[in-house]
Amino acid sequence: MSVLVIAESNNEYLDRNVLSCVAAALEISEDIDILVFDGSEKVLSDCAKIKGIKNVINSKGNLVGTLAEVLAPVIIETAKNSSHVMMVAGTFGKNLMPRVAALADSQQISDISAVIDSDTFVRPIYAGNALATVKSSDSKKFITVRATAFQAVESEGGNANIVEGLQPKDSSNSKFVNRDLSESDRPELTAAKIIVSGGRGLGSSENFKILDPLADKLGAAIGASRAAVDAGYVSNDYQVGQTGKVVAPELYLAIGISGAIQHLAGMKDSKVIIAINKDEEAPIFQIADYCLVGDLFDIIPELVKKLD
């Protein structure tokens, strides 16, 4: 058995979640290659240093848009001898992997949270309200991995070969136009150790900023519930939940978040959850480790002040 892991990079740095994907791959086989698209020297050497990797395959080309239409045939060809192809279940992998799997006539296994054996996997269904154990009969398996469910492998200590891969062909029917990424000095939500997250209780986009000094003090990323996003307090890339990002930081501070099922689905695997809410009956308190009932507009400024 051998696994091909597809890495996501933006040319400057590697998506660190790939370390968790490699951890999942190691539960299947020790024979692991990583495929990188148009990796910079830094990205390639970072890949080569990951513990447990044999080859880093660099597929060069003008890949600014990373279109699934362009990348899928390269993956099919590169994975010719692999038994498993794996990617992180982020938007990059979610967009790309099913196209690849279908081209290989294989039923993908999405968002796995555990490996039982090389055919059998656990995956959350119904927004994480149930866990299904599924066994695949496809000869080649295409899998996306829930990064928060696997302990990342070490990013140092490996010494993989860097080899040149196939060159993708342009797609005439799909064109990348542009990307509009939110600029922030804060850690990325899915990689953050601490997340300060706000809900509808914040009341407005102006009020939402009350979380900024707290996040600064804690070195935290800022997240939001879908209710806060729908109400327009922050943009959608802040959203934690079934339809947003799935996170599992060391500490999740849920502030003014009632705890709708779809939000809990995105954060209930956090190590420690602290909830601040004025409604004693809020469902968030049923899953939080520590609960503080009160007005967040009093509590947050006091907390920030006392953290000095």
Next chain:
Amino acid sequence: MKILVAVKRVIDYNVKIRINSERTAVETNNVKMSMNPFDEIAVEEAVRLKESGKVDEILVVSIGQRKVQETMRTAFAMGADRGIHISYEGETEPLMVAKILKKIVDNENIDLVIMGKQAIDDDSNQTGQMLAGILSWPQGTFISKLEVVDKNASVTREIDGGLETLKLNLPCVITTDLRLNEPRYASLPNIMKAKRKEIVEMSMAELGVEYTNRLKIIKVEEPPTRSEGRKLEDVTELINILRDEVGVL
């Protein structure tokens, strides 16, 4: 232009699910069922395109037991025109659905497929991408904005960290994210009209699709529950917890 919208009947998103006593599936008997919310957004987007005069017909497809026709009628009441119901008793899989939809796309000369990015039951998020793959069509997934001009679709996608814009040639497959639109409520006259719209029912065999499931569900379990938390008195206690128990200060 002809649009195909695929709709799935799922447990209503407000229902707290129960796992069956055999621990093999989530209980769907005597549970409120609805159209998958992302599919509702897909229907709404198709209807808006039709209202703007760019689309001649909206074909709705659903797979499953007889009752999926109720879900299709909901799409009709919103403004879709006619339906194809593929009768099937078992568990569907994304690859199977993609193969069925491909056949219908070919038979019906579809120009644009709009579907939800994922069904909220199995959360696979695959079918649209798979369909685009086996059709060799462009794909625009997780979109929050769609503009169709002549033979082009300009789509804005919700990606990790922000937004991405692509330009796709038609025909193509689009999958919807939550913020694309807010689906309408059907009016009573439209609900009445929906009852008269045509649904053609056929089996997979009649359509000419053969498929054996690739995934076997071994068991379905409840996730580990978190124990009830400790109530804190004030901010000082919170800070003590952050420092001593969580260790982040």
